[in-house]
Amino acid sequence: MIPNVVSAGTSRRAPSRRGRSLWQERLLPAGRCAAVVISQTMTLQLGKRQWGRMERRTVKSLKRIAIDMDEVIADFSEKHLRLYNDQFGESLTAEDLRGHRLWTLRPQVADDILSMLDHPLFFRDLSVMPDSQEVIAELARDYEIFIATAAMERPTSFAAKYEWLKEHFPFLPDKNFVFCGDKSIIYADYLIDDSVRHFKRFVGQGILFTASHNIYEEGYVRVKDWQDVRRYFRETARGEEP
């Protein structure tokens, strides 16, 4: 285990490699020479404009954004709350979940609440978070997009999560889906997630997506919705222009 002291700082500050992806930072010293050789060879055959386009798309590698599913692109808690209210005759709302998970708010029935998630179809019909499709499609032009979900916590959810992604994000290649547990295994420049625990050992910039349960978390880069994600990356891009 990596102690928090070693990594806690990274998710809380802006990355220092402005304008360079993790790839470029780690791999470029060798790559740069190769790129120069290729550049000199290829410009003999390509017009200036054509080469400019190729250079942008290949030699200047894309930065990578990893995106969580539940409570970030899939409205997990709306369905969970609805099922809970139906089963237990309550009328809890998102307001009641401020600073809580449903199972910490009602610990006496935590097992029942969590077992709802084991149903193989629980994750199949979650609503898509507003604007997430549009903004992710937009980001996919300038970034490599990966979906990274802690599906190992609910192995019964694999098929439903996969089918949900294929239905609602058909423009993302499934080779870019990652079902994992410990997200410190993710090699990306950014991770958009609603759980701060995933930022502890994450190598890039953590971006906390606001959800009722994380409303009191402080000290993280925070976005409140997908329009806010769009704004964040527009500003980041402006800050990175030479």
Next chain:
Amino acid sequence: MIPNVVSAGTSRRAPSRRGRSLWQERLLPAGRCAAVVISQTMTLQLGKRQWGRMERRTVKSLKRIAIDMDEVIADFSEKHLRLYNDQFGESLTAEDLRGHRLWTLRPQVADDILSMLDHPLFFRDLSVMPDSQEVIAELARDYEIFIATAAMERPTSFAAKYEWLKEHFPFLPDKNFVFCGDKSIIYADYLIDDSVRHFKRFVGQGILFTASHNIYEEGYVRVKDWQDVRRYFRETARGEEP
């Protein structure tokens, strides 16, 4: 897409950060200060020996090995070959697959061959590769072990692969299982894999696990079996001692 020119070099040479994990390389400048503060506080309360043990296990973070499943810990091609021979009345052996995949050796029935893999139970009863359990259990004492499989290529395989891992590698936590597609998303110091394509953009040291199909690949660090993996990491550890 990242061009091969940028990354091709990395999987072919030993990592330059001898003795330091990727964590330490990326995160330590800040972490080192925190560790020193903690060190000074904690040695007041801990005996020298106790502190030494803590320091080794936490402040000196473990390096991480990611391990592929098929043809590395699970004997994929033995079963595939057997099913093929049964269905097509042939008697092909591993020898016939030197430099080939079954579907490239018999391209006229490639669709039939590949569709065998879509059966939800195909991956459930593969044999465990000799010595893999023992050597991985041994490595798990000094490294963080992750299992990284390109399961997104066969979404019907999720449940079978998960259950197979829980049965045969019960000592590995399932939060360390990664079902992905493009393995460049894996953040680890080493990747043991039988497919060289996964090394192209991998950030750490690729280690090619010998299989019939990759027998003619050259220029990679190669291990021929799990005893060879054990030897590789023993030598690596010796080389890293101060």
